[in-house]
Amino acid sequence: MKTRSLALLSVLGLVVIVGGLLLPQWMSYLFTIAMGKGLVVLGLVLLMRAGLVSFGQGLYYCVGAYVAGMLTQFADVTDILVIMLASVAVSVAIAAIIGLLLCRYREIFFAMFSMAFSMILYGLLVRNQFLGSTDGFNVANPSLLGWTPGAEASSDLVLVVAVILVITLGTVAWRYLKSLSGYAGEAVRENEIRLEYLGGSVFRVVYVKYIIAAALAAIGGTITALVSGHVDPEMAYWTTSGEFVFIALMGGTAHVAAPLVAAVLFEALRTYAFAVAPYTWQMILGFALLAIIIFMPSGLWSLVERFQNKKAGKTS
Amino acid sequence: MKQLLAILVDGSVYASWLFIISAGLTLIYGVMRILNMSHGSFYALGAYSGAAMVGWYFSTGSVPWFSFVALIAAALVAGISVGLLVERGLLRFMYGRDEVVMILVTYGVLLIMEDAIKLIWGVEPYFAYQPYTLLGRTKFAGLSFANYDFMLIGVSILIGIALWYGLNRTRNGKLLRVVIHDREIASALGINVARIFTITFLIGAGIGSLAGALTAPGLSVVPGMGIEVIVLAFAVVVIGGLGSITGALVGALIVGMARATAVHLYPDVELFVIYAVMGLVLAFRPQGLFAVANARKI
DSSP: OOHHHHHHHHHHHHHHHHHHHHSOHHHHHHHHHHHHHHHHHHHHHHHHHTTOOOSOTHHHHHHHHHHHHHHHHHSOOOBHHHHHHHHHHHHHHHHHHHHHHHTTOOHHHHHHHHHHHHHHHHHHHHTOTTTTGGGOEEOOOOBBTTBOOOTTHHHHHHHHHHHHHHHHHHHHHHHHHTSHHHHHHHHHHHOHHHHHHTTOOHHHHHHHHHHHHHHHHHHHHHHHHHHHSEEOGGGGSHHHHHHHHHHHHHHOSSOTHHHHHHHHHHHHHHHHHHHHOTTTHHHHHHHHHHHHHHHOTTOTHHHHHHHHHHHHHHHO | OHHHHHHHHHHHHHHHHHHHHHHHHHHHHHHHOOOOTTHHHHHHHHHHHHHHHHHHHHHTTOOGGGHHHHHHHHHHHHHHHHHHHHHHHTGGGTTTSOHHHHHHHHHHHHHHHHHHHHHHHOSSOBOOOHHHHHTOEEEETTEEEEHHHHHHHHHHHHHHHHHHHHHHHSHHHHHHHHHHHOHHHHHHTTOOHHHHHHHHHHHHHHHHHHHHHHHGGGSOBOTTHHHHHHHHHHHHHHHHOTTOHHHHHHHHHHHHHHHHHHHHHOGGGHHHHHHHHHHHHHHHOTTOSSOOOOOOOO
């Protein structure tokens, strides 16, 4: 990556952070949630580029959130960096085991089976009295390297950390997609047997992607838990995972920025739809989903690409 | 001993309920290769229209026994007409797309139907207990069972036999099996695949709503009931093998018995046990117990 684009990214990050902090409380809250969800969807998009749609990212989203919640409540660990690392470690460990089983499957079997695993977690959590069963429990405010911000400043802290993480991880994911392993993902989608003939290991490509997606989902879940101050089993329910798939489709899989932009748009759309039509917002989402599938199968990012192509066509 | 009997009866009732729901789901997948996420919404639709109809029927003070006819007729009419709308209005333009895309399309339909149901019937729960109490209860070996539940077992056996007979012993069933086996060859042989698709979807949607209607008297009809049901039905058909009616039957029995055992012995793991069984079966038989092996296309 060129230094110029790196500098541009840092400036963009700074602008987003300052802008986010200046926004009214409820908007910066939604924005942080959107950043968290955007990271989950980024992981999903990595899988989708290999042709795999997971209807169970809620599993790792929920694991990340619960690890964060349990650390703050029961272990008095509030350092946001420690919490992040712990969430990712737990999620990666779970994904490493489940992945062994799951990565043998493709298409709808992968989708349904991943959903079943998240439903297992949901089933365990709703019956667990200690963890508040269906109500979940509250999450304490985070701190950073010994500095404990007040109740109001702590959401600003999460926002800053979330934006930095999104930009760093987005850049890493962008690099990853340009790497051999990243391109191998597309080969898996196009033709697995040919990839094997070329000497690649299909299982390893899928397995690595699955674990990366789990880690990203855990970070997203942690961000959500810390900013909202509450976790509940609904995070592992399959409708949550369905929401992630929705965002992924909305953005498209062409670029790492697509899921992040789509997540912000989705949160805005949902908040608006929920305020205007509380009983029909699901219906609005349903029609939007159908419209995207029919009219814009490669997501909103295809608009950006069309614009870029037009520009390239004019200059040449 | 008493507990064992209770588990067996509860398990059979639960299994027959699961079978009725999953039969429609697996039939649609087998023929159309669509894993119909909105199946749960058809179930909810049947429950709501059935319950509303029964409520209205009893308010007119007619002969109580005909309420069963009202219940089933209302659900079938609602299920089949909405099914027709969904298939003709949306799904037929999507045939030939990727199976995963079809999941997302039917997911969209699910979102729309969930809210449509709320718009029509509101968010208050509905009760249609009259048919349930009408049949009374049977005391057996010191336990009390609702006769309605036994009727549910009977109905599911009838549906199973009807599907088996229809698929294996009739001309249309044979045509259907040709389509299941190879869609392209079937249309090359002059079978009207589009019409078979429509009919299959209607049968599947009809069975789904029927399942809802039959469940409605036993519990309260509330928003979101279809969303809970769909994942259970998925577990059942995946255990049995997608697209296989026999598979749905065996899957329903396995899940039904497993859940009844859990409910009676370890109530905390009720939901967990269903997916644990599913994971176990899939670890050894990745395509499910009765799935037809698919040749891999290169």
